[in-house]
Amino acid sequence: MSAHATSPQFKDNAHRALQDTQLQKALGNVRHNFIERRAQAAARLPEFEALRDQARDLRDHVLAHLDLYLEIYERKVTEAGGHVHFARTAEEASRIVVDLAKARGAKIVTKGKSMVSEEIGLNAALERAGIEAVETDLGEYIIQLRGEAPSHIIAPAVHLNQEDIESDFRRVHTWLPKDRDLEAPESLLAEARATLRAKFLASDIGITGANFLVAETGTSIIVTNEGNGDLTQTLPKMHVVVASIEKIAPTLEDVAGIMRVLARSATGQDMSVYTTLSTGPRRPGDVDGPEEYHVVLVDNGRSNMLGTDFEDMLRCIRCGACMNHCPVYHAVGGHAYGWVYPGPMGAVLTPSLIGVDQGGHLPNASTFCGRCESVCPVRIPLPKLMRHWREREFERHLSPATVRSGLAVWAFFAKRPKLYALSARIGIGLMGLAGRSRGRFAWMPFAGGWTKYRDLPAPQGQTFQAMFKRQRGASR
Amino acid sequence: MSESPKNPKVGLFVTCLVDLMRPSIGFAALKLLEDAGCEVVVPAQTCCGQPAFNSGDRQTTRDIALQVIDAFSDCRYVVAPSGSCGGMISRHYPELFHDDPGLAAKARALAARTFELVSFLTDVMKVEEVVARFPRRVTYHDSCSGLRELGVQSQPRKLLATIHGLELVEMEENDVCCGFGGTFAVKYGEISGAIVEKKSENIVASGAEVLLAGDLGCLMNMAGKLSREGKTIEVRHVAEVLAGMTDEPAIGAARDRDS
Numbered sequence: 001m002s003a004h005a006t007s008p009q010f011k012d013n014a015h016r017a018l019q020d021t022q023l024q025k026a027l028g029n030v031r032h033n034f035i036e037r038r039a040q041a042a043a044r045l046p047e048f049e050a051l052r053d054q055a056r057d058l059r060d061h062v063l064a065h066l067d068l069y070l071e072i073y074e075r076k077v078t079e080a081g082g083h084v085h086f087a088r089t090a091e092e093a094s095r096i097v098v099d100l101a102k103a104r105g106a107k108i109v110t111k112g113k114s115m116v117s118e119e120i121g122l123n124a125a126l127e128r129a130g131i132e133a134v135e136t137d138l139g140e141y142i143i144q145l146r147g148e149a150p151s152h153i154i155a156p157a158v159h160l161n162q163e164d165i166e167s168d169f170r171r172v173h174t175w176l177p178k179d180r181d182l183e184a185p186e187s188l189l190a191e192a193r194a195t196l197r198a199k200f201l202a203s204d205i206g207i208t209g210a211n212f213l214v215a216e217t218g219t220s221i222i223v224t225n226e227g228n229g230d231l232t233q234t235l236p237k238m239h240v241v242v243a244s245i246e247k248i249a250p251t252l253e254d255v256a257g258i259m260r261v262l263a264r265s266a267t268g269q270d271m272s273v274y275t276t277l278s279t280g281p282r283r284p285g286d287v288d289g290p291e292e293y294h295v296v297l298v299d300n301g302r303s304n305m306l307g308t309d310f311e312d313m314l315r316c317i318r319c320g321a322c323m324n325h326c327p328v329y330h331a332v333g334g335h336a337y338g339w340v341y342p343g344p345m346g347a348v349l350t351p352s353l354i355g356v357d358q359g360g361h362l363p364n365a366s367t368f369c370g371r372c373e374s375v376c377p378v379r380i381p382l383p384k385l386m387r388h389w390r391e392r393e394f395e396r397h398l399s400p401a402t403v404r405s406g407l408a409v410w411a412f413f414a415k416r417p418k419l420y421a422l423s424a425r426i427g428i429g430l431m432g433l434a435g436r437s438r439g440r441f442a443w444m445p446f447a448g449g450w451t452k453y454r455d456l457p458a459p460q461g462q463t464f465q466a467m468f469k470r471q472r473g474a475s476r
Numbered sequence: 477m478s479e480s481p482k483n484p485k486v487g488l489f490v491t492c493l494v495d496l497m498r499p500s501i502g503f504a505a506l507k508l509l510e511d512a513g514c515e516v517v518v519p520a521q522t523c524c525g526q527p528a529f530n531s532g533d534r535q536t537t538r539d540i541a542l543q544v545i546d547a548f549s550d551c552r553y554v555v556a557p558s559g560s561c562g563g564m565i566s567r568h569y570p571e572l573f574h575d576d577p578g579l580a581a582k583a584r585a586l587a588a589r590t591f592e593l594v595s596f597l598t599d600v601m602k603v604e605e606v607v608a609r610f611p612r613r614v615t616y617h618d619s620c621s622g623l624r625e626l627g628v629q630s631q632p633r634k635l636l637a638t639i640h641g642l643e644l645v646e647m648e649e650n651d652v653c654c655g656f657g658g659t660f661a662v663k664y665g666e667i668s669g670a671i672v673e674k675k676s677e678n679i680v681a682s683g684a685e686v687l688l689a690g691d692l693g694c695l696m697n698m699a700g701k702l703s704r705e706g707k708t709i710e711v712r713h714v715a716e717v718l719a720g721m722t723d724e725p726a727i728g729a730a731r732d733r734d735s
Contacts (some may be wrong), residue, residue, distance in 0.1 A: 387532065
């Protein structure tokens with residue numbers, strides 16, 4: 001079962017987020033740190049813009065030949081001694097993993113950070129089968145303690161402050177002495193590390209996502225900053241990679257190209273700290289590695305996007321730059337979006353994966369400021385794709401009735417310039433008179449969404465076209 | 477584009493907001509264009525169609541776009557005192573007609589002739605300076621469509637620098653959205669309000685007495701927030717200052733009782 005969505009309640013979610021002072025404090029970090037670091041990283045690399053073009057073209061090439069590359073990839077994984085499982089839906093993907101775990105008699109699995117495992121609701125499925133799933137990325141571990149979903153695709157706990165995290169540790173790690181200092185982030189990290197070390201050693205299966213699946217070699221690649229992914233995939237006897245079908249790259253050389261824009265766009269690092277390649281299970285003579293290697297390839301609606309207006313979205317390499325630069329994300333944070341993927345990429349992807357009837361608010365809740373597109377490393381035209389969702393909603397009569405009727409009245413006048421000029425002159429004249437003394441309105445019928453939060457400046461009282469005609473009408 | 481004639485015929489696309497809310501911006505644009513040597517006409521017009529376009533109503537958008545294409549067909553250039561409406565015509569009209577090559581060609585032809593006011597003055601008419609006095613400390617907000625669709629950023633600053641007495645102080649995050657977003661400001665008023673609250677903090681922190689920008693929608697949003705917060709910062713369209721036409725009360729400001 002896919003993760004549960006509260007996206008239809010986006011407005012309520014957003015309202016709560018805006019009232020949450022702790023959340024607002026935490027969001028301040030996104031607003032500044034990520035943006036500055038990305039800008040500096042991009043500025044340090046003269047060919048950065050050209051690399052973005054290259055990354056876009058490569059991703060487009062892969063999507064145009066996805067069937068071909070998936071077949072090659074499957075063959076190469078099999079040749080290396082691994083197994084590839086294709087999953088059409090979230091349910092199927094979770095079932096495959098659970099069945100693998102049951103077959104091994106697994107009691108505990110460790111997990112590297114993976115958004116697609118959130119998408120398919122994997123932790124819940126494992127739990128239902130009586131298997132303990134332990135998140136080993138520090139941010140993921142923290143939100144697992146809290147029973148929360150990630151609020152950002154690369155910084156899952158970015159909605160939290162240090163003091164929130166400290167109290168979660170004290171609540172769950174009941175063995176901690178009261179006087180144990182957890183003030184410094186390093187001491188939290190040490191505590192998590194000590195706890196997780198035992199889990200790593202006890203783990204029966206390691207589950208990771210993948211940043212890239214390399215067709216040429218059958219290799220899965222993860223890029224991380226904590227090294228937890230390496231312990232996750234090398235210590236247990238079985239490694240299961242869960243990845244969505246579009247993660248394919250033709251060759252290692254191609255991956256090297258895309259990696260030059262990935263970390264720079266995400267965190268402003270030239271490269272992430274760890275880049276880990278896995279090809280099949282442990283071979284004779286290898287010093288480490290799992291006995292079994294499986295890849296679960298998740299479709300879950302993606303192949304339906306191929307060949308449509310939304311295919312461009314499948315270029316996404318999950319860097320998070322779009323949400324880092326989004327004024328709406330800065331205001332409400334990731335949880336308000338109500339499903340797995342927040343921010344501008346989520347506003348396009350969520351309706352594609354769970355339906356526009358569920359995710360319809362998300363592509364509407366954008367000012368179309370275009371900052372996301374301006375930083376996207378693979379140049380996804382995010383505002384345009386959000387607009388396409390609005391078009392689908394309009395065609396299917398899913399847009400709110402008030403919006404539709406308001407638009408219809410406006411369109412009636414906008415398409416009749418003479419009638420428009422006359423009614424505008426009268427309407428604006430009245431409005432100008434009413435607002436003349438104060439210069440603004442604190443309340444206006446049908447514009448409560450505006451006047452509840454700011455004044456509405458009053459019109460000057462005449463239309464430009466009427467005044468212009470009066471002044472120069474005879475000669476023009 | 478071939479070299480521009482000295483006195484090109486320019487169709488002023490006033491924009492619906494300027495037409496309805498603040499005609500003085502239209503007259504400022506008119507003066508700037510005429511001072512630059514343009515012959516300015518104002519064909520009958522309503523709106524560029526953006527409210528329909530961004531609400532997903534493609535058919536209405538196409539109807540309105542055809543109206544605009546027709547009304548401005550004999551103008552050498554089309555100029556709008558707005559990056560948002562200018563961007564709509566020059567960036568989005570062509571994509572409306574991708575299924576109709578004839579109309580697409582017409583839309584592309586209009587798109588290629590359409591400019592935002594200030595960038596038209598500097599980039600096409602090669603205006604280097606304006607004759608105006610404005611001895612105030614101002615800050616400038618880069619509206620999103622003008623900035624990211626049309627590359628309007630240095631042009632207004634270049635001309636503002638030639639105004640006598642004007643001091644430009646940049647605010648933090650001057651290139652970040654003010655939260656207007658057209659119908660977004662009403663449909664998601666609370667989020668829009670939160671975004672403009674941050675913008676307002678940056679404006680105030682800049683120490684400027686006057687806020688300028690090139691788009692009336694954004695200006696009304698920011699002026700509305702500043703006045704709701706009791707701030708006395710004056711808010712004007714950049715064209716008013718460039719044209720030296722600042723006698724009208726600022727956006728959202730009261731008219732003097734005796735005027």
